[in-house]
Amino acid sequence: MRAEFKTSNLALNKTLKNILKFLVFLSIGLGILIWIFRRQDKMYQADCVLKGIPEESCSLWAKLQADFLSVDIFWIGMVLLAFMVSNLARAHRWQMLMKGIGMKVSYGNSFWTIMIGYMANLSIPRIGEVLRGALLAKYEKQPVEKVLGTIVVDRAVDVISLLFALFLAFVLQFNVIFGFLKENFEDSRLSGDLIWQLGIVAAIGFGVLWLLRKKIMSSAIYGKISTFLMGFWEGIKSIRNVENMPLFIFYSVVIWMSYYSMTWMCFASFGPTEHLGGLAALMTFVFGGLGIVFPSPGGMGTYHAMVMAALALYGVAGNDAFSFANILYFSVQLFCNITFGLLALLMLPLLNRTKS
Template sequence: MPKFLKFICFLAIGLGLVWLVTHNLTDKEKDDIFSSLERANYWLLIPVIIVGIASHWYRAVRWKLIMEPLGYHPSTLNTFFAVMVGYLANLAVPRLGEVTRCGIVARYEKIPVDKLVGTMIAERAVDMLLLLILMVITVVIQIDVIGGLFLNEIWIPIENKLGAAGSSRSLILAGIAVGVILLGIIGFRLISRSSIGIKIRALAHGVWDGIRSIGKMEKKGWFIFYSILIWAMYFAMMYLGFYCMEETRYLGLKAALAVLIIGSVGMIVTPGGTGAYQFLVQRTLMVYGVLDTSAYAFGWIVWSAQTLLVLIVGLGSLIALPLLNKSQEASGSKELGIKNL
């Protein structure tokens, strides 16, 4: 039930953003959107999908590198299938996919799930760091374009809200925050002495082992290489996607970087990025002179290509996992029987 409610909440946010963009459109603007969709060359999305699959494959390879210091060497295919099923789960509930893929590898590779969660957290931390670095680079090299967008759409509204809050209100909020922290400390001490607390500490220890595995890696150079390669492929997907529409073909590398970074935020906010991705991509492309209707159409095209990739490969992975591991178990049992003879 909590997962279902979470899904409904995030989906409502996404659909709300779709409504926010479309409810005031005139008939001409709606016709312009459908006209842009009809004129798009969808064959040019094939390279985008191929690069997307490659990026997911290298994500699986990179994940394997984090597991090696823990003494585990899972199959690359199993790891790749788990990653794709995880993306499939994320279409339903944001961040559910991380737990799902850990569970799959734990089941088929017999690796403790707590350690896998630690490796997943470490991997996501690296991705978040790279995303933040790319954000800074995007703003610095396009301070006149993206800097203004960030200032007007994010910083000034936050500053105004903080300025509107009186000093008394700020003191009340600070008092509440201190009270919550104190209650948390007391609750933690009480729970830590119970049997549940002992289990939680054991789980946390396993997760910490997974996180520390990055520092123990012998192939740190390869890990850095794959991390950069994954984001380079994400960037290539966006840049290649520009060529499917006449209205975006003239856009350059800087625009592709901006759309990638800001669109990535939309993919995190709602299930599969529904609504949020299209909205943020539209707002970004409008800064580069693309008409709002064409920008919105482009957001739907790229989002649909990525979602279709996840649906097809994710469902295929879900089917292939038991078949692949059943054949491996059968061959392993056969070899064991021959040895016994």
Template sequence: MKITLKQGIQVVVSLIVAVGIFWFLYKDISFEELSEAVAELSWYWLAASILVALVGFWLRAWRWKLLIDASAETKVKTSRTFWALMIGYLANLIVPRAGEVARCGVLKRTDGLDMGKLVGTVIVERSIDLLMMLICIFLAFVIERNLFISIFEELVATDDISDSLMSILPIVIGAIFVIALVIFFVFKKYKENRLVKKVRNFGKDLYKGMLSIKDVENQFGFWMSSIGVWLSYYFTMYAVALGIPSTASLTANAILMVMVMGSIGMTAPVQGGIGTFHALVAFILIKYDLSEDQGKIFAAIIHGSQVLTIIAVGLLALGIFFRISTNKKPKTS
């Protein structure tokens, strides 16, 4: 995947922002303090968290396979979607959000699948993940209502948000209407144009990929794997918490709040959620009577272990991808 100058600048800027936030958070924590925390860490629980995370990655790959099989004429192996997924995660550590396109590109190269349909299935996946995250936020709100409300009031000025939305809403609606008219005019007037045909065909494949959810044969497996993916996030964090003396006494409710805040932090357009994940996780742990340093150290350990896992497995996946590509005989059975 080629990166343009504009994209390169965006990558550098996002990385600078991520590193800046990370430095600001950890500038007052000494290396000795961090070393002591690592020395007290239970490697048994850390290994358990990594194992749970890998199970979650495999479930996500299997769920993606179900969507692909429903939208494509040929079947794809779960192992292929797993390696593509891990390469995508690896790409996200370099270029934010590039992993979604990268993993589709991997399967296009190894299995000859349509890029449009693959992107469509990824959009479905991300939509389901958004739904699951909203469910987790709602669950956190029900369980920890008072804490959730106090945090929301602390972070957000609701009156200002309401006024801002009312002022920009007409502009947004007008802009959407104008853009829709321009697109309609271009596609109608230049429908025989080669580029327009390519865009239209890609759009059709994209639409088919997005509709793949209704054609999934194993609906039960699809939805259970979606739940399983988020359970893996939860138990990954819980295992690390049990392995650190300062967080071992955290309740199940507290871990849910940590997962919700960490998930929100991971949505920021920075490489691997660096900085934003740490800030939000540390922030919520302070609400559970941990010190600021203890919260930051927990965030660093959970995030660092996951990043190292992604790098290790992602590089392995990259090697397997190059080997398959070199053979030039895609396996689609």
């Protein structure tokens, strides 16, 4: 009786902990999104005053709704198609990783568990990776730790791909970034005095870290980071088990080219961004990718902030950039992930109904 009570208490505590996590991360995402909206609304109101537009005719919310209705549906459809292509390729790549360590799993289960994982990430960041691994292990009757190990590898490859895209974007668009910083911050925040001050602060910070290095290295946080990095490296090394490396690389390229093309095609769907080209799409895609990495549900708020920062480099007005970020975010992160995630909840039991 006592053991049952203890077990039920543990389950309840775990549930409460997950609910608390969800509320915390949701608050972070909504908080950032609301802050961005209010900030842009003030700027929009100020712009209306300069243009002599009456206050009652100047609403950022109304503009956002009008911008959503103005998009070219054809290009949004192409964005959604590219999203599906990326997921189909990801399912194939994941199958290759599992086959490399002796696990043969069905393509349907691989694909649909990925879709459920994306939907779950909208609640608690990264919980979707654990969920898709657990579901696949359940339906394919495979060891869950081995399945989760392949997801670590899968995400490690994604990190490397994002870093490469980031490097490529900064190399190809260095002049744009430098010109923007010089034009906007040369007289104030990037003054010589500030650079010296930042240098002194950085030197003091490194000095403190050096003096406290033994205490830091013995801390639990350092241990967790070290364990994560070691697992990350082991995961990268396990790619050697993949049978067809050229095909694995091909699927990786398809995944990331699909992500990139989604941004470019969304440019074409929206008037204020339709003039932007491939390099601007690359920079916006990379910034948006970094926004998704931050701990908020599905990148809510952080994604918007990063996309707006990228579009500012190309002279897109903040209000238009805010609309663009919402168009891409809501069409992919919310519409696609929720729709196909719910569909996956129906498809997985149907695909596995004959299994004992």
